[in-house]
Amino acid sequence: MATINDVAEKARVSVATVSRVINNSDHKVNENTRKRVLLAIKELDYHPNAVAKSLQMRKTDTIGVIIPDISNPYYAEIVRGVQDAAEEFGFSLILQNTDRDLRKLTRGISLFREKNVEGIIFSGGIIEDKEVTPVLGAMQEKSVVIGRQRMDIPSIRIDNRALTIRVVDHLASLGYTSLGFIGGPASSTTSEDRRCGFVEGAESHSCRFDERFILPGELSLESGYARTSRILEYDDFPQALVTVNDQIAFGAIKAIKDRGLRVPEDIAVTGFDNVPLTRYFDPTVTTVNIPRYEMGRRALKLLLHRIRGSRVEEVTFFECQLVVRNSTKLQAKPSKTK
Amino acid sequence: MATINDVAEKARVSVATVSRVINNSDHKVNENTRKRVLLAIKELDYHPNAVAKSLQMRKTDTIGVIIPDISNPYYAEIVRGVQDAAEEFGFSLILQNTDRDLRKLTRGISLFREKNVEGIIFSGGIIEDKEVTPVLGAMQEKSVVIGRQRMDIPSIRIDNRALTIRVVDHLASLGYTSLGFIGGPASSTTSEDRRCGFVEGAESHSCRFDERFILPGELSLESGYARTSRILEYDDFPQALVTVNDQIAFGAIKAIKDRGLRVPEDIAVTGFDNVPLTRYFDPTVTTVNIPRYEMGRRALKLLLHRIRGSRVEEVTFFECQLVVRNSTKLQAKPSKTK
DNA sequence: TTGAAAGCGATACCAC
DNA sequence: GTGGTATCGCTTTCAA
Numbered sequence: 001m002a003t004i005n006d007v008a009e010k011a012r013v014s015v016a017t018v019s020r021v022i023n024n025s026d027h028k029v030n031e032n033t034r035k036r037v038l039l040a041i042k043e044l045d046y047h048p049n050a051v052a053k054s055l056q057m058r059k060t061d062t063i064g065v066i067i068p069d070i071s072n073p074y075y076a077e078i079v080r081g082v083q084d085a086a087e088e089f090g091f092s093l094i095l096q097n098t099d100r101d102l103r104k105l106t107r108g109i110s111l112f113r114e115k116n117v118e119g120i121i122f123s124g125g126i127i128e129d130k131e132v133t134p135v136l137g138a139m140q141e142k143s144v145v146i147g148r149q150r151m152d153i154p155s156i157r158i159d160n161r162a163l164t165i166r167v168v169d170h171l172a173s174l175g176y177t178s179l180g181f182i183g184g185p186a187s188s189t190t191s192e193d194r195r196c197g198f199v200e201g202a203e204s205h206s207c208r209f210d211e212r213f214i215l216p217g218e219l220s221l222e223s224g225y226a227r228t229s230r231i232l233e234y235d236d237f238p239q240a241l242v243t244v245n246d247q248i249a250f251g252a253i254k255a256i257k258d259r260g261l262r263v264p265e266d267i268a269v270t271g272f273d274n275v276p277l278t279r280y281f282d283p284t285v286t287t288v289n290i291p292r293y294e295m296g297r298r299a300l301k302l303l304l305h306r307i308r309g310s311r312v313e314e315v316t317f318f319e320c321q322l323v324v325r326n327s328t329k330l331q332a333k334p335s336k337t338k
Numbered sequence: 339m340a341t342i343n344d345v346a347e348k349a350r351v352s353v354a355t356v357s358r359v360i361n362n363s364d365h366k367v368n369e370n371t372r373k374r375v376l377l378a379i380k381e382l383d384y385h386p387n388a389v390a391k392s393l394q395m396r397k398t399d400t401i402g403v404i405i406p407d408i409s410n411p412y413y414a415e416i417v418r419g420v421q422d423a424a425e426e427f428g429f430s431l432i433l434q435n436t437d438r439d440l441r442k443l444t445r446g447i448s449l450f451r452e453k454n455v456e457g458i459i460f461s462g463g464i465i466e467d468k469e470v471t472p473v474l475g476a477m478q479e480k481s482v483v484i485g486r487q488r489m490d491i492p493s494i495r496i497d498n499r500a501l502t503i504r505v506v507d508h509l510a511s512l513g514y515t516s517l518g519f520i521g522g523p524a525s526s527t528t529s530e531d532r533r534c535g536f537v538e539g540a541e542s543h544s545c546r547f548d549e550r551f552i553l554p555g556e557l558s559l560e561s562g563y564a565r566t567s568r569i570l571e572y573d574d575f576p577q578a579l580v581t582v583n584d585q586i587a588f589g590a591i592k593a594i595k596d597r598g599l600r601v602p603e604d605i606a607v608t609g610f611d612n613v614p615l616t617r618y619f620d621p622t623v624t625t626v627n628i629p630r631y632e633m634g635r636r637a638l639k640l641l642l643h644r645i646r647g648s649r650v651e652e653v654t655f656f657e658c659q660l661v662v663r664n665s666t667k668l669q670a671k672p673s674k675t676k
Numbered sequence: 677t678t679g680a681a682a683g684c685g686a687t688a689c690c691a692c
Numbered sequence: 693g694t695g696g697t698a699t700c701g702c703t704t705t706c707a708a
Binding site for chain 4: 341342343353354356357358360361363365386387389390391392393394395
């Protein structure tokens with residue numbers, strides 16, 4: 001690999017000059033010299049070494065992203081948003097999956113510090129003050145979070161409680177009077193907020209709900225299937241099931257159908273996220289649209305502001321919409337996708 | 339941020355000594371000195387600077403991954419495999435999405451070179467000799483590809499042609515005699531290989547197939563829906579549809595049902611990939627399991643071998659299995675998930 | 677066992 | 693306009 005020295009030698013100029021033309025600095029350089037340098041660069045197939053540059057400049061133009069699992073479409077879409085915005089501003093991403101494991105979380109943060117990332121975006125998983133603050137250290141000033149967390153870091157959020165109340169309102173307006181809830185891990189603040197919203201909404205409509213029908217779980221198809229199966233074993237199972245993500249909802253619907261029951265006639269189901277497949281599932285799934293991609297973009301921009309020293313909003317809320325589809329209509333009408 | 343110099347000063351030793359204890363080098367260092375250094379490190383909350391280390395060592399422990407789109411679950415799972423393996427060996431990943439756009443591809447490669455990644459893993463999208471070779475340069479020796487491509491780079495592959503023939507065999511054995519095919523972009527070698535396999539299989543069973551029913555498309559739900567709708571407009575539409583991925587298959591099934599037809603009684607559908615949802619869709623989808631995660635892992639390991647100078651297999655094939663489910667059974671039986 | 681010093685490949689200040 | 697050179701933080705001879 002050719003270095004700036006090789007270029008300087010070949011062009012018979014100093015490295016300072018080469019540096020100037022590489023960065024088309026405002027420092028003037030003669031047109032002819034510039035040409036010679038450019039030629040040498042071409043001939044040597046010279047690429048500036050970003051590592052050396054980073055060392056000197058004390059900036060790496062990379063930011064770290066910490067998520068539970070990139071193979072989870074929910075996070076994948078957030079990451080895509082972050083990444084597109086990052087690219088716009090000339091930043092690279094380096095990713096760390098935690099599987100919601102504290103050890104992996106802290107290891108990721110340490111790695112990021114060593115690699116001198118300029119900031120960190122967290123999404124999902126537990127971020128507890130006690131555990132994380134010490135290893136995060138000064139990087140806390142250069143972090144943003146997508147979702148609620150227990151630390152003093154600016155966050156991009158949605159109002160999970162209010163949204164779940166909206167879901168319950170919708171269900172109540174359709175005449176459902178007994179409800180169940182399938183959540184995620186107890187450590188997930190998102191899931192907890194939704195559970196609170198569920199309870200609050202159900203109470204306000206005097207819906208019947210029952211500890212047997214409020215279950216925690218994983219955010220997965222399998223968990224949705226298993227929890228729903230368990231609920232269906234009771235004769236007095238609820239008329240509608242509120243779940244905290246679309247994967248769970250898919251699993252729930254399959255469990256219901258496998259038991260010979262119909263959605264929504266025998267039991268309605270709602271999800272969260274509005275992944276593309278909700279429009280293709282049978283029945284199509286009532287859910288809450290969460291603008292994951294946009295939240296990713298925004299998180300990146302927010303982080304850049306922080307990095308550059310601006311004060312930023314402590315909390316940025318994103319609006320979400322309830323998307324009503326066939327999994328909650330009392331009589332399913334022929335659906336029209338397009 | 340404390341540097342190695344600060345530590346040296348605080349511990350009243352030279353940076354050389356500090357370096358030795360940090361890397362527990364085999365170079366002996368007195369137990370007492372070591373303790374002093376360790377203490378200083380703790381007190382200063384010192385983290386070695388990976389950038390400086392990289393510059394000196396001429397290695398970054400970073401590898402680049404180039405894929406069309408991380409928000410596509412197919413690639414997300416590959417990336418997760420790569421990442422887990424990378425972590426095992428102490429490597430970090432840096433990602434680049436191309437959206438199958440040549441300009442983004444070359445930009446990504448350039449970036450990776452500047453960042454001194456130690457190797458590149460490509461998956462998906464067009465990798466044409468002409469376009470890519472020059473910008474890849476010496477990095478070609480440090481690359482591996484997941485999928486077929488038109489360059490001289492070791493690859494991890496599956497036998498798309500044979501697998502598609504297997505799908506057709508299955509269909510033929512069930513008695514389907516007229517077939518259709520919905521593919522991806524013409525630029526996708528994977529999709530092309532599958533089309534060849536489809537034609538070859540259909541011919542060998544003397545199945546009826548027709549240019550009208552062999553359509554290219556995108557690898558998406560929408561595309562599957564649209565292409566299928568078009569096919570269904572013909573009165574002589576085929577009895578079974580082979581599609582090149584599960585997303586397309588989902589779209590196809592919905593299009594069929596929306597038209598009031600049944601899967602598989604009126605028309606059967608097959609996919610490719612075996613994403614988790616194929617077991618939850620209604621009907622469950624016959625597909626080909628592709629071990630994406632394992633392929634990702636293997637790609638990383640293969641790359642590490644290359645980087646370390648070993649010769650590696652030019653092509654590594656992965657076995658895949660046909661997974662028969664209800665979207666191709668002539669009479670659907672009650673399915674049992676678990 | 678320990679330390680001094682020469683780089684790694686850039687940037688940028690200061691002379692000329 | 694151009695060049696010399698200190699510097700970023702670390703590893704690694706080479707001497708002591």
